[in-house]
Amino acid sequence: xxxxxxxxxxxxxxxxxxxxxRCKPISGHDYLFWYRQTMMRGLxxxxxxxxxxxxxxxxxxxxxxxxxMPNASFSTLKIQPSxxxxxxxxxxxxxxxxxxxxxxxxxGTRLTVT
Amino acid sequence: xxxxxxxxxxxxVPEGENLVLxxxxxxxxxxxxxxFRQDPGKGLTSLLLIQSxxxxxxxxxxxxxxxxxxxxxxxxxxxxxxxxxxxxxxxVSRGIDGNKLVFGAGxxxxxxx
Numbered sequence: 001x002x003x004x005x006x007x008x009x010x011x012x013x014x015x016x017x018x019x020x021x022r023c024k025p026i027s028g029h030d031y032l033f034w035y036r037q038t039m040m041r042g043l044x045x046x047x048x049x050x051x052x053x054x055x056x057x058x059x060x061x062x063x064x065x066x067x068x069m070p071n072a073s074f075s076t077l078k079i080q081p082s083x084x085x086x087x088x089x090x091x092x093x094x095x096x097x098x099x100x101x102x103x104x105x106x107x108g109t110r111l112t113v114t
Numbered sequence: 115x116x117x118x119x120x121x122x123x124x125x126x127v128p129e130g131e132n133l134v135l136x137x138x139x140x141x142x143x144x145x146x147x148x149x150f151r152q153d154p155g156k157g158l159t160s161l162l163l164i165q166s167x168x169x170x171x172x173x174x175x176x177x178x179x180x181x182x183x184x185x186x187x188x189x190x191x192x193x194x195x196x197x198x199x200x201x202x203x204x205x206v207s208r209g210i211d212g213n214k215l216v217f218g219a220g221x222x223x224x225x226x227x
Contacts, residue, residue, distance in 0.1 A: 004157070031213065042217055042218070042219045042220070043158075043203065043217040044217075045214055045215065045216075048213060048214070050213075055213070056213075056214065091157055091158070093157075093158075100213035101145065101146055101148070101163070101207045101213065101215065102160065102163070103158075103160070103215065104160075105157030105158040105159070106157050107155075107156055107157050108155075108156070108157055
């Protein structure tokens with residue numbers, strides 16, 4: 001299996017621009033998680049899905065952030081408009097049925113907003 | 115609100131030394147605890163998972179213990195090697211919603227050859 005795939009690996013954008021991060025979970029996994037990692041706040045859960053349905057989005061920082069999972073093999077995290085404080089590494093993770101805590105992480109997307 | 119603290123923040127040891135990384139959490143109502151490894155520029159890899167009913171787990175040179183009542187876990191690495199150099203993160207899943215992991219800030223380990 002190829003593991004969790006994230007794209008792009010690096011993204012540099014200007015403040016005010018829209019940013020879309022993409023994730024392909026491991027085939028057969030039905031949980032998908034989006035995390036953000038910064039030096040100041042560490043690794044934080046933003047939102048997670050089960051069977052393509054958002055279950056908990058309490059970690060989404062504000063309305064500028066949105067996430068979708070249109071099917072079992074694809075999810076997006078969108079930031080619009082982006083701000084410099086959104087600069088971070090964004091990770092996607094997936095886990096198999098009945099074992100949501102056994103999370104397999106992607107390599108992350110490093111976002112820089114100037 | 116669950117808070118996870120890891121001590122020390124960074125550690126540098128010579129090759130071959132045994133070492134202990136510490137993790138503490140404020141709410142003992144956890145479902146399980148995991149230790150992850152993160153290499154620079156990469157995602158996290160789960161090393162050991164301890165269910166709340168267990169006291170310890172072992173994998174090769176790694177041994178993790180859990181004392182739920184005191185809110186503490188330790189990761190013991192025996193005979194450390196330069197390849198062990200990485201950031202080690204502790205994460206707990208909440209009892210109510212075991213799907214959500216709360217992470218500590220991590221311990222940056224450097225093993226010198």
